[in-house]
Amino acid sequence: MVKVMVAGYHGRMGSTAAQMVIDNADFELVGVFDARGKDSNLGEDDRFKGQDVPAFHNLDAIKTDATVWIDFTIPTAVYENAKFAINHGISPVIGTTGMTDEQVADLQKLAKEKQVGGLIAPNFGISAVLLMQFAQQAAKYFPDVEIIEMHHDDKIDSPSGTAISTAKKIAEVRKPKQQGNPDATETLPGARGAEYEGMRIHAVRLPGLVAHEEVMFGGPGEGLTIRQDSYDRISFMTGVKVAVEKINQYHELFIGLENLL
Ligand SMILES: NC(=O)C1=CN([C@@H]2O[C@H](COP(=O)(O)OP(=O)(O)OC[C@H]3O[C@@H](n4cnc5c(N)ncnc54)[C@H](OP(=O)(O)O)[C@@H]3O)[C@@H](O)[C@H]2O)C=CC1
Ligand SMILES: O=C(O)C1=N[C@H](C(=O)O)C[C@H](O)C1
Numbered sequence: 654m655v656k657v658m659v660a661g662y663h664g665r666m667g668s669t670a671a672q673m674v675i676d677n678a679d680f681e682l683v684g685v686f687d688a689r690g691k692d693s694n695l696g697e698d699d700r701f702k703g704q705d706v707p708a709f710h711n712l713d714a715i716k717t718d719a720t721v722w723i724d725f726t727i728p729t730a731v732y733e734n735a736k737f738a739i740n741h742g743i744s745p746v747i748g749t750t751g752m753t754d755e756q757v758a759d760l761q762k763l764a765k766e767k768q769v770g771g772l773i774a775p776n777f778g779i780s781a782v783l784l785m786q787f788a789q790q791a792a793k794y795f796p797d798v799e800i801i802e803m804h805h806d807d808k809i810d811s812p813s814g815t816a817i818s819t820a821k822k823i824a825e826v827r828k829p830k831q832q833g834n835p836d837a838t839e840t841l842p843g844a845r846g847a848e849y850e851g852m853r854i855h856a857v858r859l860p861g862l863v864a865h866e867e868v869m870f871g872g873p874g875e876g877l878t879i880r881q882d883s884y885d886r887i888s889f890m891t892g893v894k895v896a897v898e899k900i901n902q903y904h905e906l907f908i909g910l911e912n913l914l
Pocket of ligand 1: 660
């Protein structure tokens with residue numbers, strides 16, 4: 654039985670993850686954390702009536718025998734949460750996006766020192782993991798690329814963690830190239846999107862969307878578009894489940910779900 658704590662349990666992803674843990678016979682939900690909540694038990698939340706799981710709202714108050722910490726919170730909270738987990742020997746399984754490269758490197762160092770396994774996955778959806786792999790493969794032949802990520806309009810960070818991760822994976826194999834016309838101008842600032850190593854990333858935010866990404870490649874007289882869609886947040890739970898099952902076997906912090914598949 655894997656004992657699990659879920660941070661961000663009031664949120665869209667945290668509540669979905671808490672339900673996944675409750676529904677899985679091999680997992681036990683032993684605590685939930687959410688900085689701004691007031692309830693002392695998960696059962697006080699209407700969606701979880703009948704559950705008896707302690708709820709915490711301050712890291713210092715947490716007393717737990719959890720061995721896995723699932724985190725779907727916010728970019729400004731996740732680093733401290735992950736440090737807390739690692740320092741207490743709890744393996745973090747982090748979906749929260751928006752950490753800096755320095756914060757990620759710090760956490761990797763800490764996990765190694767403490768010999769605690771962990772995972773930061775910008776996307777737990779299998780379709781997104783495959784999209785990133787296919788895009789990396791295509792970039793060897795098509796150095797001209799634009800990334801378009803599309804999300805619901807409550808998303809805080811942009812571009813998405815998945816889009817940044819896609820760009821990084823492409824940059825590992827792509828010949829350095831400044832795309833487009835060197836004399837190009839923007840009549841409206843930002844028209845060409847964000848720039849990462851000469852590639853452009855565009856962030857779309859609309860009600861009705863969940864999480865979607867297209868990677869468009871162009872070459873002389875031809876094009877290739879790779880697209881993935883998460884129509885429902887349940888799409889992320891397959892990956893979270895795999896991570897919860899496996900992460901306690903390791904003694905380092907991985908970046909990317911593909912490391913555990
Ligand atoms: N890796 C992946 O596959 C996926 C990652 N994500 C990422 O997960 C994160 C959460 O997304 P989503 O669920 O949509 O966002 P929500 O805004 O719905 O949820 C965020 C939750 O975090 C809580 N929170 C805020 N501050 C703190 C804090 N200091 N400590 C603990 N909890 C806190 C919020 O509480 P309150 O409501 O009280 O403010 C809220 O319950 C985002 O970074 C998103 O990019 C999303 C989908 C998939
Ligand atoms: O905020 C979201 O919803 C999502 N965030 C992650 C990201 O930033 O890549 C993963 C997925 O795209 C959904």
